[in-house]
Amino acid sequence: MRITVLSGGVGGARFTRGLLALLRDRLPDGSGGTTAQVTVVANTGDDLWLHGVRVCPDLDTLMYTLGDAVHEQQGWGRRDESRRVSDDLAAYGLGWDWFTLGDLDLATHLARTELLLSGIPLSAVTARLAERWRPGVTLLPMSDDEVETHVETADGDLLHFEEWWVRHRAALPARRFVQVGLDTATAGPGVLDALTDADVVVLPPSNPVVSVGTILAIPGVRDVLRTTAAPVVGVSPVVGGAPVRGMADACLTAIGVATTADAVARHYGRRVESGVLDAWLVDDVDAAVVEPLRTDGWAVEAAPTLMTDVPATAAIAARTLALVDRLP
Numbered sequence: 001m002r003i004t005v006l007s008g009g010v011g012g013a014r015f016t017r018g019l020l021a022l023l024r025d026r027l028p029d030g031s032g033g034t035t036a037q038v039t040v041v042a043n044t045g046d047d048l049w050l051h052g053v054r055v056c057p058d059l060d061t062l063m064y065t066l067g068d069a070v071h072e073q074q075g076w077g078r079r080d081e082s083r084r085v086s087d088d089l090a091a092y093g094l095g096w097d098w099f100t101l102g103d104l105d106l107a108t109h110l111a112r113t114e115l116l117l118s119g120i121p122l123s124a125v126t127a128r129l130a131e132r133w134r135p136g137v138t139l140l141p142m143s144d145d146e147v148e149t150h151v152e153t154a155d156g157d158l159l160h161f162e163e164w165w166v167r168h169r170a171a172l173p174a175r176r177f178v179q180v181g182l183d184t185a186t187a188g189p190g191v192l193d194a195l196t197d198a199d200v201v202v203l204p205p206s207n208p209v210v211s212v213g214t215i216l217a218i219p220g221v222r223d224v225l226r227t228t229a230a231p232v233v234g235v236s237p238v239v240g241g242a243p244v245r246g247m248a249d250a251c252l253t254a255i256g257v258a259t260t261a262d263a264v265a266r267h268y269g270r271r272v273e274s275g276v277l278d279a280w281l282v283d284d285v286d287a288a289v290v291e292p293l294r295t296d297g298w299a300v301e302a303a304p305t306l307m308t309d310v311p312a313t314a315a316i317a318a319r320t321l322a323l324v325d326r327l328p
């Protein structure tokens, strides 16, 4: 079985870790324990140049989470991290004090940048870095081209997504998101094939706007997702009318989508109409949206979807894959 996941950072990485646990171990209900190849197509719209190094937040979160090196409580970055370099930079009055660059994390960025500057494309650089972390998946950047999400604020300012998200905590009202570089970008090597050749495609509980939405904006991705023979199943990142972590509500509001499990589903849309999904998993607390969505033709189930630990997340992954059996 070939499974392809379209992922952002923390939400997608945690889901994928649970999926791998499910594939490795059989769950009490008998699911799991199958051999499968997992390919993760990662959002790189959050990437930025900082202090002369290329930072790829979502790729790094995936690599550290799946490579058992992540700072678990934080959800991103390395465990046992220190900040000597960034503190020392600050002593020169340099650097961006709102963006944390840990010392160990900085080694990743330096390694990546050295390889990039020698002319190796991001996809090959990612494969090279993954040799160390052995994430258990094929990790593909959505594109080898630099595509950066910028935010246009209500005041008309344009700033990098990470500056809006991390520095301003998404509190500046956003008017729209712009993917700078999208016009000339193409999908990375293997990305479209991973969708065409998959047995199932999963949209994990990642940010629908700036994580999955950015991947879908890469030329070709949406079209291939709409036409692949693989079923496309998704998990709501919105639980009980709010994102579980982070400020995805600010992103949804900016594009005029309500922060509810059903509004996110309708935003993605069904493939039999003009959307990208076949089935949707919502949290038990949102069970009330199941019937209305079913009435409108959706394959939808409710289940616990809080990724509190790896076994709980493996169970979520099992319920997600089981959605396929619900399809006509």
Ligand code: GDP
Binding pocket: 007, 008, 009, 010, 011, 012, 013, 058, 061, 205, 206, 207, 208, 211, 212, 235, 236, 237, 238, 239, 242, 243, 244, 245, 246, 248, 305, 306, 307, 308
């Ligand atoms: P980011 O790039 O680090 O922001 O990570 P993603 O885009 O992959 O995922 C962010 C989304 O994950 C947020 O909108 C959260 O609501 C969602 N999320 C985080 N933890 C959970 C969880 O335990 N359950 C569910 N259903 N969603 C979650």
Ligand code: CA
Binding pocket: 008, 009, 010, 043, 046, 057, 058, 211
């Ligand atoms: Ca991200």
